[in-house]
Amino acid sequence: MKFLVHTLVLLAGILFFFLSCRSDGGQRIQNLAPNAHQVVAREIIQTSKYTYVRVDSDGRDYWIATNRMEVQKGGTYFWSIGSEMNDFTSNELNQTFESIFFVQDFTDKPITGSSQLLPGPATGRQQPPEHKGIEIPKAENGLSISELYALKENYTGKIVRIRGEVVKFSSNIMGRNWAHIQDGTRDGEHYDLTVTTKAFINVGDVVIFEGMVSVNKDFGAGYFYPVILEDAVVK
Numbered sequence: 001m002k003f004l005v006h007t008l009v010l011l012a013g014i015l016f017f018f019l020s021c022r023s024d025g026g027q028r029i030q031n032l033a034p035n036a037h038q039v040v041a042r043e044i045i046q047t048s049k050y051t052y053v054r055v056d057s058d059g060r061d062y063w064i065a066t067n068r069m070e071v072q073k074g075g076t077y078f079w080s081i082g083s084e085m086n087d088f089t090s091n092e093l094n095q096t097f098e099s100i101f102f103v104q105d106f107t108d109k110p111i112t113g114s115s116q117l118l119p120g121p122a123t124g125r126q127q128p129p130e131h132k133g134i135e136i137p138k139a140e141n142g143l144s145i146s147e148l149y150a151l152k153e154n155y156t157g158k159i160v161r162i163r164g165e166v167v168k169f170s171s172n173i174m175g176r177n178w179a180h181i182q183d184g185t186r187d188g189e190h191y192d193l194t195v196t197t198k199a200f201i202n203v204g205d206v207v208i209f210e211g212m213v214s215v216n217k218d219f220g221a222g223y224f225y226p227v228i229l230e231d232a233v234v235k
Contacts, residue, residue, distance in 0.1 A: 029078075029110045036080040036111040039064075044071045047092045053077075053106070063097050066106040078111045079103045083128055083168050102129055128168045128180050130191050136183035139163040139208045139235075145193050146185035148213065152227045155213040161235065162193065163208045166201050176231075181209065195229040208235040 029038055039055035046052075051068050054061065055077070064079065071077070082103035089096040105111070138144050142161035143151075164181030171177045179195045195209050211232025217225040 029112075031110075031112050032078070033080055033111050036078055038110075039077055039079070041071050041073055041075050041077055044073055045093065047090070050090075051106075052090070052093070052100075063100040064103045064106065065100055066103045069106070071106075075108060077106055077108050079106045080111050081105045081170070085129055088129070128182075128192055130186075131165070131167050131182055134165050134182050134184040136163055136165055136206060138183075142208065144185045145181070145183050145191065146187040148193065149187035149190040149227055152213065152215050156215045157212065159210060159212055160229070161208055161210045162229065163206065164193065166203050166205045166207060167192070169201060169203055171200065179209075181207070190226070193227065193229060194225055195232045197232045197234070199232075199234045201234065209233070210235050 032038060037057055039057040041053050042056050042061070043054035044051065046068065049068055050065050051071055052063060052065050053071055054063050064082065066079075079101075082101040084099060084101050085097075086099055087096060088100050139161045142163060143155075145162065145164065148155060148160065148162065162181070162183070164183040166179050167182050168180040169177065176196045177198060177200060179197060179201060181193050181195060182191055185191070195211065197209065197211070201207055209229055209232040211229040214228050214230050215226065217228045217230075
């Protein structure tokens with residue numbers, strides 16, 4: 001009887017161990033941030049600028065893309081900030097992905113509930129992909145995104161109006177909401193503008209933001225914004 005009890009206890013312990021582990025043997029992190037994903041790298045494709053990773057999470061298989069970095073096949077990784085693109089074609093790979101997530105914070109370090117990672121774009125971080133087909137006219141007495149980047153030094157500390165389509169929105173990070181807007185214009189590599197606001201808006205909305213221009217804004221941890229519109233209100 002005593003042997004049977006010990007056997008059952010041992011079996012229960014083994015069962016608990018397997019239930020608490022991933023299929024690759026990596027233990028599931030219990031205190032991840034609510035929007036964090038834990039994945040296992042199954043396939044890696046390196047290009048000149050980006051790293052494409054086919055990942056597995058709870059039996060779901062999908063692709064992510066991030067700034068070029070070293071990724072180990074079979075390794076456990078985490079991400080929380082990303083946007084999905086459908087039917088995205090990589091010209092360098094000559095490959096079309098039916099669905100792919102462009103991820104800004106792909107890391108081998110757990111993203112816990114206390115983590116607060118800022119949404120890009122920033123130096124060393126991948127900005128949201130350029131949305132083709134957007135043609136947004138300037139707001140009355142406003143600027144286009146390309147004009148703001150080209151003349152950023154002239155507008156530092158000034159209030160400006162910019163109309164754009166919201167392509168990404170993240171709420172309640174560092175006490176503010178973060179939006180990315182595009183209007184179909186670009187200045188060199190810059191086509192996306194980051195905006196901080198108290199307003200809540202939806203991806204796909206076309207809005208006019210009025211806010212103060214900050215140049216070379218550094219939030220630390222590598223999050224450096226050449227131009228950002230702060231404390232903006234929706235007009």
